[in-house]
Amino acid sequence: MIRVLLVDDQHLIRAGLRMLCDAQPDIEVVGEADNGRDAVSLAARLIPDVVVMDLRMPGVDGITATSRILADRPGTRILVLTTFGDDDHLYPALTAGACGFLLKDAPPADLLDGVRKAAAGDSPFSQEVLRRLVQRAVDARSDTPRPVEGLTAREQDVLNLVAEGLSNTEIAEQLHIGITTVKTHITSLMTKTGSDNRVRLALFARGA
Amino acid sequence: MIRVLLVDDQHLIRAGLRMLCDAQPDIEVVGEADNGRDAVSLAARLIPDVVVMDLRMPGVDGITATSRILADRPGTRILVLTTFGDDDHLYPALTAGACGFLLKDAPPADLLDGVRKAAAGDSPFSQEVLRRLVQRAVDARSDTPRPVEGLTAREQDVLNLVAEGLSNTEIAEQLHIGITTVKTHITSLMTKTGSDNRVRLALFARGA
DNA sequence: CGCTTCCTCCTACCTGGGTAGGAGACGGAA
């Protein structure tokens, strides 16, 4: 039997979820909360397997509640169920330790499936959210590999030192060349990398 | 009926998949290929709904084949099915346009489910892969500027923008304050953080 | 041999970054 705690500030949503869950032979709703603070204390007392958590709530929000519950009992599976799947909700929730993220417009079967998956150690995500997740992961990847084709050996040397935060003078000393030479290389680096100031150049070199 | 093209260099795997699919009323295997080149030409001729694609193959690999098939017919759903779920396989595959990524140790039911999901426009992922995906997305988030002790709120604002590579003028515009104010904050930031130039300040903010 | 690329360095110039020191306004704490 999967013990579930429902957290949502809207009474109707909780009622709907409870009805849905109670109709299942393997899922049992052991408690409800309409705000983050109650959610934390209830979770501590009831020790549910899965917490179905809304994010936007009065007082303590869902993100904070998630962190606190997990700080207390790290094994708890917290499944976020919310209306908004944008980045500002998704990533804080995942960072806080939520194991899944479903949108409220998901069909009931997906919700129940999500609860079961969460309890089983899996990570249920709505398709829409999943797409966003993949996109970000791919983006993050395509940012890192900066082969920086077309840089000469010397330019690469200078770029590395710029990335370390050295001044032109320091770079000149380090490489045993004149400061004007350093400037020459840097100007060329800027145009080649499309940076218009030194910090951006440094960030570029670091793949950021 | 979902028309499927199987691509894998191991005959046994193909045989197993074919048997599995043929037992389903809604899935039809329309062709097989044991290398990337054949996969591309077969896909062009058979126009399958879903391509189940292995990555490690002799000759043209699965990533390249995926790119080529999608270049020809962008609507094709390509579901990667491979033994290895590490980053070096996962991200290139997603970048190439694969819609899902399953591991070969997945239970048969998950495979069939994956094919159906892929055909329906969803993105099936093995749990293990999904975990990795979430991790990376979260990581990519968390390497944004980190808060530093002892800084005033406004200084923190300025520091974050310095860390992004903005110039003083850009920062002033962004925060709707004067450029001299920005300079004041930056001077204070430099002394507080012990940086003696702007790049080091930016690196400090990024925790480097 | 010319040709090209790269590395080196130069002058001259301008702008942005950074320092020094001061000042007015505001809000909270003593």
Add this chain to the structure above:
DNA sequence: TTCCGTCTCCTACCCAGGTAGGAGGAAGCG
């Protein structure tokens, strides 16, 4: 109330950073 910290902005100054353009030497290549 006074005092302190923060945020705001100022002037004035200096210098590092960045641009423009040119030039000589070394190495590789057709």
